[in-house]
Amino acid sequence: MEQARKRLAIVWLALMVLLALTVAGSFTVTGAASAVVSFGVAAAKVVLIFWFFMQLRTEKGLIRVFAVGAIAWLAILLTMLTIDNVTR
C-alpha cells in the first residue's frame, strides 16, 4: 500500500511539473510550436491520469480500448474539420 501511495504522489508531482511547463510555454513559445507544447503537455497529463489514477495500468485490454476509443473517434471529427477549413 505504501508503494501505491508513493506512486500516486509521484504522479501528482509530475502533473504539477507539467502544469508549470505548459504555463511557462505560453509565455515563451508562439505560433504552431505553442500548440504542440500545450497540447502535448495536456496529452501527457491525461495519459498519466488515465494510466495511474483511473487504474488503466491494472485493467484488461478491452477496457483500455474503450477508454481511448472515444478519443480516437473525436480525432475523426477534428481531422476532417481541419481538412475542410484549411483547404477552403
Added chain:
Amino acid sequence: MTDVPANRRANPHDIRDRGLSETPEQRTSYLRAGHTLRSWFLTTDHKRIALLYLVAVTFFFFVGGIAAALIRIDLLTPEGDLLSNEGYNRAFTLHGVIMVWFFLIPSIPNTFGNFLIPLMIGAKDLAFPRLNLLSWYIYVIGGLCTLFVLVAGGVDTGWTFYTPLSSMFAHGQVVMAATAVFIVGFSSILTGLNFIVTIHKLRCPGMTWGRLPLFVWSHYATSLILVLATPVLSITLALIAAERLFGLGVFDPKLGGDPLLYQHLFWFYSHPAVYIMVLPGLGVVSELVTAAARKRVFGYWFVAGSSLAIAAVGFLVWGHHMFVAGQSMYAGAVFSFLSLVVAVPSAVKVYNWTATLYKGQIAIDPPFLFAASFIGLFVFGGLTGLVLAMLAVDTHVHDTYFVVAHFHYIMVGGTVSAYFGALHFWWPKMFGRTYPMVWGRIMALLIYLGFNLTFFPQFILGYLGMPRRYHVYPPEWQVWNVLSSTGASILGVAYVLPFVYLLWSLRYGPPAPANPWGAAGLEWTVPSPPPKENFAETPVVDCPAYDYPLEMEEGEMKEGARG
C-alpha cells in the same frame, strides 16, 4: 355452434374451450408475471420494456404518418392550397423529427433488440435493467416535449435545424424541439451503453463471438454508433438553444461565425444516425433470410464484419451532405470517395444473403416476403446512394426529390420493411399466438407495391428538378406527384392492416409452439411467450450459429411445425 378444432384451442384437451382463453404457456409467461399497472410501468424485465417501446413507437409512427399524409395531400395540386407555406414547413419538419428520432432510431433496437438480445445470448436480462426502464421514460418525456411542440405552433426549420435560420431567425418552438431531441438522445445513448455491456459480459457459456446471431452483431455495431455519435448531436442542439435563449452565438455569421461549422457538427452525428436506422434492419434481414431458407448463413464472418465496417466507415462520410454548402472541393472529393467505399460492406451483406438463399428450401411466409421486399428496395436505394455520392451528380440533384426518394427507399423500403418483417417473425414468440399467414403476405405485397408507387416517381421528379421542401411546383409535374400520393394512400392502408389481424391473433390465433418456424437460435428454445426469467437454467452452447443441416436429402421432410 361448432366446436373449435383442437389445434386452435388454447387448451387442446378442453372441448369447450372456444379458443379464447390463455394457453398454459401464456399463463406462466412474462405477460402474466404481475398484473398491476406498477408491474408494467416499474418493470425491469427487458421483455416488458420492449412492449412499452412497441406501443410508444407505434403511436409516434402514426403521428409522423399523419404529417406525411398532410404533405402528400397538399402535393396533389401544384398550388399550395392545403397548408400555408409556414404550415407546410412545420409539417415536413415534424414528419422528419418524429420519424427519425421517435420511430426509426428506436424501432428495431428498443423493441426487438430489447426483447431478443438477452434471449439470443442466453442471458436473463440486459446488463443494466433499471437503466433500460429509465431509457424508456426518457424517451417518453422527449416524446411529450415533441407533442407539446406540435400543439404549441410547431417548428419550421426542417429536421436538420440548420443555422442561422434555427438559431437566429426562425419563429416557432425551436428550443423546445431541440430540447425534445436532446432528451431522447439520452435514451439512445443509454440503450447503446446497455447493449454493449450486455453483449460483452452476459453471453452464456459456449456463446462465443463466433456463435452470436447476426442480429446481435448488427445491434452491437449500432450501439457503438449510438454512444459515439449521439453526444455530438446533444451538444450541437444545446448550442442552438443557447444561441436562442441567451444570445450566445457561436454560429452567428455577423460576428464571424461559420454556418458550415454547424453543418459539420450536425452531420457528424446525422450521417452515422442513418446507419443507426438501417443496421438493425440489416441484422433482422440476416435472421429472416437464414430462417426462411433453413440454411446456415453464407459467409458468417463477412456479414458480422460488414456490420462493424458500416459503423466505422459511416463516421467518415458526413461531408457528402455538404457538397454544395461551401465545403472545400478537396474535402468534398475525400468524402465522395469514402461515400462510395461505405457501400461495399452493405453490398457484401446482400451477396451473402443471396448465397444463403441459393439452394435453400425457401418458405414463402410473411417474414421472408418482408425480407425480400427489404432486399429489393434497399439495393435500389443503395444504388441511388452511389449516384448521390458522386460529387458532380450531386450538384445537380442536391436538395431535390431525388435525395428524398433515395433516403425513403432505405428508411421506409428498408428499415420499415425490416421492422414489419421482425414483427411478423417474432410475434409468435413474443405473444404466444400465430396470425393468419395470408394477411401477412397481403400486407407485404401491398407495402412493396405501394412503396414503389409512392417513391419511384420522386426519383423522376428530383431528376427533373423539383426541389424538396416545396409545396408549390410547376403544373407539368403534377402527374408524378399524384402517382406518389396515390401510392402513399396504399401504404397507409397497408400499415393499418396489421392492427387488425395481429391484434385479432392475440385472442383468437392458434397457440404458437416454442419454434413455429423451425428456426435456429436460443430464443426458439424457450416457450412462446417466454417465462419472466427467460431460461430455467443457463443454456450451454456447443454448436455454431444457424446450425441447420447443410444439405437436405431428396424428399426429406422439414422438421418443426410450420405456420
Added chain:
Amino acid sequence: MVDQPYSTAPQQREAATMGMFVFLGTEIMLFGGMFAVALGLRLTHPREFVDASLQLHVWIGAINTAVLLTSSAAVALAVHAVRAHQYRATSVLFVIAALLGVVFLGIKAFEYATEYREGLLLPPVGVQRLFMDLYLLSTGLHALHVIVGAGLLAGVAAFAPRRATLVENTGLFWHLVDSIWVFLYPVLYLAR
C-alpha cells in the same frame, strides 16, 4: 452480493466498470463537440482567437488546474483505500476531493466576476464575442459536471464508502471531469 442478471460478483463488477467507461466515452464526445467549435473558430480566425485568449487570466486558470489535479489525486488515493478496506480514509478523501471541487467552482465564480467587471464577458461584436461565448459555454458545461461530480463524491462518502465498485466508478467520473479541464485550459487560455 450478486444481482440479477449476473451470475458472479466479478462479472457484475466488470460490467459496471465497462459501463462507466462507455459512459465516459460519451462525455468525451459531448465535450468533443465543444472542442470542434473551438477548432473551427481557431482555424477561421487565428489572429483574433489568440488576441481573445490573451485576455483570459492564465494564472487563475493555472491555479484551478492545480486544484482539480490535486482533487483527482485524492480520489485515486481513496480508491486505493477502499480496496484496502480503509473505509474511513475513503470517505475522508472523497470529501476532500469534493471540497476541492467546490474550491474550483469558487475560483471560477471569482474569475467570471472579474471578467464581468473588466467588460470582457460580453463584448459587443466580432470574433472576441464568439470566443467569449465559447468560453462561457464550455466552462459552464464543465462547471455543471463539476457540481454533479462533487455531489456524487459527497454522496458516496456519506452513504456508501464501503461499496468498492461504486467508489471506483464515481472516481472514474471525477477523473474524466478533471481530464476535460486539462484540455480546456490550453484550448481557451493558452492559444498563442
